[in-house]
Amino acid sequence: MLLDILIVLGVALEAYLLGSIDTGILVSNLVYHDDVRHHGSGAAGMTNMLRTFGKKAAAMTAAGDVLKGVIAVCIGRWLFTFLSGNLFSQYLGVYLAAILAVIGHLKPIYFGFKGGKGVLVAGGAILAVQPVLLPFLVVIFLICLIPTGMVSLGSITMAVCYPFLTLGYGLIIGLPVRDLVVTTVGAAIMGGMIFYMHRSNLQRILEGKEYRFGRKGKD
Numbered sequence: 001m002l003l004d005i006l007i008v009l010g011v012a013l014e015a016y017l018l019g020s021i022d023t024g025i026l027v028s029n030l031v032y033h034d035d036v037r038h039h040g041s042g043a044a045g046m047t048n049m050l051r052t053f054g055k056k057a058a059a060m061t062a063a064g065d066v067l068k069g070v071i072a073v074c075i076g077r078w079l080f081t082f083l084s085g086n087l088f089s090q091y092l093g094v095y096l097a098a099i100l101a102v103i104g105h106l107k108p109i110y111f112g113f114k115g116g117k118g119v120l121v122a123g124g125a126i127l128a129v130q131p132v133l134l135p136f137l138v139v140i141f142l143i144c145l146i147p148t149g150m151v152s153l154g155s156i157t158m159a160v161c162y163p164f165l166t167l168g169y170g171l172i173i174g175l176p177v178r179d180l181v182v183t184t185v186g187a188a189i190m191g192g193m194i195f196y197m198h199r200s201n202l203q204r205i206l207e208g209k210e211y212r213f214g215r216k217g218k219d
Contacts, residue, residue: 167180170184
């Protein structure tokens with residue numbers, strides 16, 4: 001029992017610390033000798049890196065953010081293999097890691113608790129947890145992005161759809177009720193965090209002021 005609790009705590013800690021390694025902040029400081037949080041939207045994610053420093057900076061940021069989501073989940077899954085019993089669902093390890101990695105990205109302990117919005121970290125986590133769902137989420141994102149030019153709209157829509165896709169997939173493959181609850185709730189928490197972090201973007205979308213690629217607009 002004590003070992004199981006320590007493993008759960010260990011998964012939460014490793015994921016949060018990994019998530020706190022903010023790629024956008026590191027790239028902007030080490031490569032461009034600047035802080036991306038002082039520009040544009042003030043976020044440290046790929047979109048603001050692209051607008052501020054260009055495609056190379058955005059690519060490095062995207063790769064780092066996706067990778068830390070993948071690594072956090074893989075470590076969480078591995079640590080849960082050492083559980084002494086069946087007290088916890090095996091899916092708890094991966095979703096706990098995924099959620100804490102996103103939280104670490106949103107509120108990085110190394111950078112004054114001001115980070116990015118967590119979309120790519122969540123994407124990396126989903127790639128490690130349920131890779132089968134990722135193509136569907138990408139299609140949803142592109143359906144929103146291509147006609148509007150708004151990355152934020154695609155991100156918000158994916159966040160809303162993710163729990164429903166997770167529930168549907170769990171029902172299709174016949175997950176036990178305990179695992180179905182864990183995966184759906186975990187996906188809902190992840191989606192809810194992404195949605196919450198885009199609340200200012202949603203307000204600008206409603207006001208017709210959101211930034212659109214290829215057009216002049218406000219950050």
